[in-house]
Amino acid sequence: MSAAPRRPQRSTPRTSRNGNNRTAARTSAHSIDRVALLAHQLRTPLSAINALAQGLIRRADRLNPKDIRAKAEKIWRASLRLDELIETILSYTRATAGGIVLNPSEFNLEELIRRACREQGGLEPDRPFRLQIRGLPEIVIGDPILLEQALVIVVSNAMKYSWPDQPIEVSTRRRGSMIRIVVKDRGLGIPERDLPFIKQPFFRAQNVRKLPGTGLGLSLAWYILKLHGGDLEIESQEGHGTKITMIVPETNTVGLSYSI
Structure with missing residues (x-):
């Protein structure tokens, strides 16, 4: 008795599989780009705060009150920018998750x-x-x-x-x-x-x-x-x-x- 012919296995077309892989790769790369953008924007005011604070520490004994006030104001403005960025990111995260609810x-x-x-x-x-x-x-x-x-x-x-x-x-x-x-x-x-x-x-x-x-x-x-x-x-x-x-x-x- 001859063996019954084997049913050919269904295979996923290579083009479709490759297309899905490319789509997933693009999505992943896009997400990474967004995270990198947010990290960069957070780093900018943080770097300013760091540099100004170090300058105050190194030159504290040589600065007059006017110079100290000017540098402190720059630190304050940079910290406000950092706070604004963090609040925007947190609010956006809540919005995408449906977590923002009106309290009229x-x-x-x-x-x-x-x-x-x-x-x-x-x-x-x-x-x-x-x-x-x-x-x-x-x-x-x-x-x-x-x-x-x-x-x-x-x-x-x-x-x-x-x-x-x-x-x-x-x-x-x-x-x-x-x-x-x-x-x-x-x-x-x-x-x-x-x-x-x-x-x-x-x-x-x-x-x-x-x-x-x-x-x-x-x-x-x-x-x-x-x-x-x-x-x-x-x-x-x-x-x-x-x-x-x-x-x-x-x-x-x-x-x-x-x-x-």
């Missing part, structure tokens, strides 16, 4: 805007701030902590990507039940080809890639506004500045589900 309460939006601008302006005392806040309701319902974080991201970006002597303009207006907070600068602007991608996490415009930044700020601000049922609009022209409009509902009591 009643608050005065004008006070929030003025406080955020005053604190950011204090980091660059010589920079002009022009505020035109009008038409706001006495009370807004939303998460004031998250909304202030989103506003600080937008204002600090305007400062970061414009020259120190150029003004930051912040204005408000009300349309029906929606409030529009507009932040304008006269800085580097965003290239037209980059505008469609500027709210994507980790994306950075071509003209600012050599400047400090993670590419997470605007995507996080957009996420916070979406949770409130609002939005983030961006208008920009390279070399002529950027206008960002934060759209916030007057009342948000439950929050929306949204993925970054």
Whole structure:
């Protein structure tokens, strides 16, 4: 009796297997690039703090109070930058995991805007701030902590990507039940080809890639506004500045589900 013919074994096409391997390799490399970017951005202010502190230690007996104050201020600014980066990374991590939940309460939006601008302006005392806040309701319902974080991201970006002597303009207006907070600068602007991608996490415009930044700020601000049922609009022209409009509902009591 002859043996029954053996059924040929099904094999995975080599091209498909190789394609999957290449896709996995690209994904892994992309993740490594992102981690490397974050590590680099954290290292920059940390290196500044380290160098300034060592300088103070070595020259403490030869420095006058004015020099010590100037170096201490630089250390303070670098530590603020480090804290900002860490907070942005942690917030982004919570956002991607669905860990950001709104805690709505009643608050005065004008006070929030003025406080955020005053604190950011204090980091660059010589920079002009022009505020035109009008038409706001006495009370807004939303998460004031998250909304202030989103506003600080937008204002600090305007400062970061414009020259120190150029003004930051912040204005408000009300349309029906929606409030529009507009932040304008006269800085580097965003290239037209980059505008469609500027709210994507980790994306950075071509003209600012050599400047400090993670590419997470605007995507996080957009996420916070979406949770409130609002939005983030961006208008920009390279070399002529950027206008960002934060759209916030007057009342948000439950929050929306949204993925970054």
